[in-house]
Amino acid sequence: MTDVDEPAPARRGRPGYDREQMLSGAVRVFNEQGYDATSVAALTERLGLSKAALYHHFDSKEQVLDASLERALGPLEAVLVTPEATTGTAISRLAAVLRGAVHVLVAELPHVTLLLRVRGNSEVERRALDRRRSFDQRIAGLVRDAQREGSVRSDIEASVAARLLFGTVNSIVEWYRPGGPETADRLADDVVAVALDGLRTPDAEA
Amino acid sequence: MTDVDEPAPARRGRPGYDREQMLSGAVRVFNEQGYDATSVAALTERLGLSKAALYHHFDSKEQVLDASLERALGPLEAVLVTPEATTGTAISRLAAVLRGAVHVLVAELPHVTLLLRVRGNSEVERRALDRRRSFDQRIAGLVRDAQREGSVRSDIEASVAARLLFGTVNSIVEWYRPGGPETADRLADDVVAVALDGLRTPDAEA
Secondary structure, eight states: OOOOSSSOGGGTTSSSOHHHHHHHHHHHHHHHHHHHHTOOHHHHHHHHHOOOHHHHHHHHHHHHHHHHHHHHHHHHHHHSSSSHSSSSSSSHHHHHHHHHHHHHHTTTHHHHHHHHOOOSSSSSHHHHHHHHHHHHHHHHHHHHHHTTSSSSSSOOOOHHHHHHHHHHTTTHHOOOTSSSSOHHHHHHHHHHHIIIIIBBBTOOOO | OOOOOOOOOOGTSSSSOOOHHHHHOOOOOOOOOOOTOHHHHHHHHHHOOHHHHHHHHHSSHHHHHHHHHHHHHHHHHHHHTTTHHHHHHHHHHHHHHHHHHHHHHTTHHHHHHHHOOOOOOHHHHHHHHHHHHHHHHHHHHHHHHHHHTTTTTTSOOOHHHHHHHHHHHHHHHHHHTTTOOOHHHHHHHHHHIIIIISBBOOOOOO
């Protein structure tokens, strides 16, 4: 990519942002300041680049949002069609989806964070919410299948169970920071353990 | 006070908001538009009242925020000192705190929603985050006590378990709407069941 014009003083002479760097920079700013509250002018100023540089890669702020949401939704949807999520018992498929979702959250943390804050104020946001809704329905369907096969308790409504499960998974974005002591694999194990088997030691009295 | 609902031209001549109505109206606007993004002018316009009316009850927008966060934090902290949360086995105390927290979330939904979105941009917000942090540490301490008494599995780090537990609880604000089929009691039962015993039917194979 060519140089960015109007660079911040310290960045003078450095090469400009490519599309990928611009996307991650923008998403960082959106997550800090809120997407709606961030104008294109404020965004480019924070990134130390010109509007022209942004518009070289993206048609609009909304297209940046769309690209970011795709980074979250695409891999989450892909989890649903892996062999582990489509073959075997319903409870093993459910465990595979939980595990896969944790990995996507960790790998695409800023994009998933943005996705979870989307409120439906534009067409791009509404499309993302529709895709989230379909995803949630697939999870509820998996819980229902597992209830039918007898592997998941039937005293909790499937849609409530699905919401609580993904509440647990999604809450990870609030505190997980890459590079900490908790690896994605370990975290996925913990989530599956808590979600399916609970915290209680087997046979312990309440 | 008389009841006031949606502000609109139709309200002309009706009595003004009292402090409580102003607080809940303001919190609804903050949750819809974001606290930082809502100026006093925009807030009072949305509520259909004058700045003077707002300033009659509150010194500043920040004081409104403070009052709202207290509505969430006060009851949550009160849960920690109930007899159920301070006597008995650690796992029964943990269950009591989870159950109590769900009830607070349901009873104070808009205030807890606002609390969970606070990012620490002001002194009021930082104080609230400090209180949340203390609360979370108390939960982690309870999990640790339960691990020591042998009632909670020790293969998950207490602080991670506490975060996942309250991730599950806090996620309720994203979808729970009062008046739906799920009562607070039922929801509290479901959360405790999933958190402590998991979704899996006892003895089911993964």
